Amino acid sequence: MTIDPKIAPAVAGEEGVGRRDFLRAVAGFAGVTLAPGVMLYSYGAAARPLDEAVSGKVRWGMLVDVSRCQSDCDACVSACFKENGLSAVERPTTDAQWIRKVDIRDPQTGVTRSLPVMCQHCAEPPCVDVCPTGASFKRADGIVLVDKHICIGCRYCMMACPYKARSFVHETHTDQVEAAPRGKGTVEGCTMCVTRVDAGNVPACVEACATTGNGAIIFGDLNDPASEIAQRIRTYATSQIRSDLGVDPGVHYQNL
Amino acid sequence: MARIVYQEMKQPRAFFYGLVSLHAAVIAVGLAAAYYMEHNGHVVTGMNNQIVWGLPHVFAVFLIVAASGALNVASISSVFQKLDYKPFARLSGLLAVSLLIGGLAVLVLDLGRPDRLIVAMTTYNFKSIFAWNIYLYTGFVVIVAAYLWTMMDRSAAAYNKPVAFLAFLWRLILTTGTGSIFGFLVAREAYAAAIMAPLFIAASFAYGLAFTILALITMCRSMESMLMTDEVVYKFRSLMILFILAVLYFTAVQHLANMYWAKHQGVERFLLLEGGVYTAVFWIGQILIGSIAPMAVLAYGPMATTRWGITLASLLVLVGGIAHMYTIIIAGQAYPLNLFPGMEVSSSFGDGQVTHYMPSIPEFLLGVSGISIAMLLAAVAILFLRFLPKPETVVPNA
Numbered sequence: 001m002t003i004d005p006k007i008a009p010a011v012a013g014e015e016g017v018g019r020r021d022f023l024r025a026v027a028g029f030a031g032v033t034l035a036p037g038v039m040l041y042s043y044g045a046a047a048r049p050l051d052e053a054v055s056g057k058v059r060w061g062m063l064v065d066v067s068r069c070q071s072d073c074d075a076c077v078s079a080c081f082k083e084n085g086l087s088a089v090e091r092p093t094t095d096a097q098w099i100r101k102v103d104i105r106d107p108q109t110g111v112t113r114s115l116p117v118m119c120q121h122c123a124e125p126p127c128v129d130v131c132p133t134g135a136s137f138k139r140a141d142g143i144v145l146v147d148k149h150i151c152i153g154c155r156y157c158m159m160a161c162p163y164k165a166r167s168f169v170h171e172t173h174t175d176q177v178e179a180a181p182r183g184k185g186t187v188e189g190c191t192m193c194v195t196r197v198d199a200g201n202v203p204a205c206v207e208a209c210a211t212t213g214n215g216a217i218i219f220g221d222l223n224d225p226a227s228e229i230a231q232r233i234r235t236y237a238t239s240q241i242r243s244d245l246g247v248d249p250g251v252h253y254q255n256l
Numbered sequence: 257m258a259r260i261v262y263q264e265m266k267q268p269r270a271f272f273y274g275l276v277s278l279h280a281a282v283i284a285v286g287l288a289a290a291y292y293m294e295h296n297g298h299v300v301t302g303m304n305n306q307i308v309w310g311l312p313h314v315f316a317v318f319l320i321v322a323a324s325g326a327l328n329v330a331s332i333s334s335v336f337q338k339l340d341y342k343p344f345a346r347l348s349g350l351l352a353v354s355l356l357i358g359g360l361a362v363l364v365l366d367l368g369r370p371d372r373l374i375v376a377m378t379t380y381n382f383k384s385i386f387a388w389n390i391y392l393y394t395g396f397v398v399i400v401a402a403y404l405w406t407m408m409d410r411s412a413a414a415y416n417k418p419v420a421f422l423a424f425l426w427r428l429i430l431t432t433g434t435g436s437i438f439g440f441l442v443a444r445e446a447y448a449a450a451i452m453a454p455l456f457i458a459a460s461f462a463y464g465l466a467f468t469i470l471a472l473i474t475m476c477r478s479m480e481s482m483l484m485t486d487e488v489v490y491k492f493r494s495l496m497i498l499f500i501l502a503v504l505y506f507t508a509v510q511h512l513a514n515m516y517w518a519k520h521q522g523v524e525r526f527l528l529l530e531g532g533v534y535t536a537v538f539w540i541g542q543i544l545i546g547s548i549a550p551m552a553v554l555a556y557g558p559m560a561t562t563r564w565g566i567t568l569a570s571l572l573v574l575v576g577g578i579a580h581m582y583t584i585i586i587a588g589q590a591y592p593l594n595l596f597p598g599m600e601v602s603s604s605f606g607d608g609q610v611t612h613y614m615p616s617i618p619e620f621l622l623g624v625s626g627i628s629i630a631m632l633l634a635a636v637a638i639l640f641l642r643f644l645p646k647p648e649t650v651v652p653n654a
Contacts, residue, residue: 093304153368162443185368
């Protein structure tokens, strides 16, 4: 297997490049993104040292205030595409969409809403249950990811996901970014910008929504009673998409 | 009953070699198609982020379901002591293994990363029914191989009964696993039901018997000899009618339950009335061609109890089987996931929209090559090992 130099750091643990190089690269990346302007959008916690295991005491989640989200705004979507190198090749049915804006209308009242839908990072993720090799997995902190090394491209997770949150890499993409390696023939989806989160920052969609959007999305630790997200979920009525399925999504919606 | 003597395929006619050559050619084209899709990515197929399992899965699941059913004739003879079926037990076991290998080959070649098959064989998530199926499939091949050994080697004959029973039990579990691949999908309204398992078991009986009958008819023609007595033809006919009725019954119950639940009425309206090509495939393909027509052939008319009759009915059942799998797998995905019940939904990702799927030629070629892989494997085995009964030894119970 040859490794695209652009994605080499992300596969360092297994191929050629050593673990130290990999950690150095990620640390460097974290350092860049911790530039002063971006600090505004960190979630207040210190970055987790990269040699420390992810803590199960944390459960990362998001809260989307749908009343603030505008139909004509796609700041979160654009930011996700840029952050993760999801350049569209104008094939709408096969292009990846890790996050999308969904417009809904109540046929009885005519009320409309617009909201972003991405991987809901479920506590009981059906994609993880069905994955034959364990490539779909949930980190201790609740982030649901795909291990690109052992995904065989069976797409069973895409069949199982209630949120249509996953995309299949239908063709080779050469314009990849370091933080999000994309392998043809494997499945991918929102990573909650895991490298940013590990570096103490918020996901790109959350940052974009705050800066160029309408400040509809907040990110934080659902398990920390002092966090803004936990306080708002305690204070206001919020909902989860298809909560009837019992998969307990980590993405909550307010005013849906 | 006279002692049954088995033989290799003796002096096959050109017809046999013609068929073998045809299957070899189809396999070559299918492998080329798989390479083309693997090399370029699934972008060259009709599959997309909405229809993630396409025509290769239709053929693969069809063959895997048929494989377990092909063991029926052997099971009836060994487990249920119906000696009329014993002459065909070896062929039945052989077809079970070869059909399974054909189906699995298509399934593997349609993976995004078929080169990682070794990962699938060594890294397991035991909560996944898919992972369990990998064990069920490999176990099936091993158990049926052992079963064939107990049938073909007199020194192992003592183990025939327990191994036959194990194979029968295993095939029921295997098809339960295959049906549950769909039945366990919580959010897919067309599938999420325990009835998928018995539905698949009933379907396996019908498809497996159809393949067995067609293989026997082909062997008769290849050897210019009569392998099936009229009595056996009559028994196969009755079994086939029973199996088709069983599939119809479970299909009816599946749809009735969905129609009863308000939350599933949308998907039922789509499948049964408003789904366009999918509705047509269901009513014309599965119900008319795959169920009503073969039953009509077998129950009425001049061909009812003839070899021509069961041949035609078997072909119809197999065409209907492909339509059945197409309805389940493709139509079930074409209907949109219901993220916001009761709402009108739209997005750039096809939310709220029915997806139209146009299978590509390479997909079709890969799918069909699965049938050819199964048939070629069986043909080669029949050529060199004693799978077929000697015609003069196949006599009905006196």
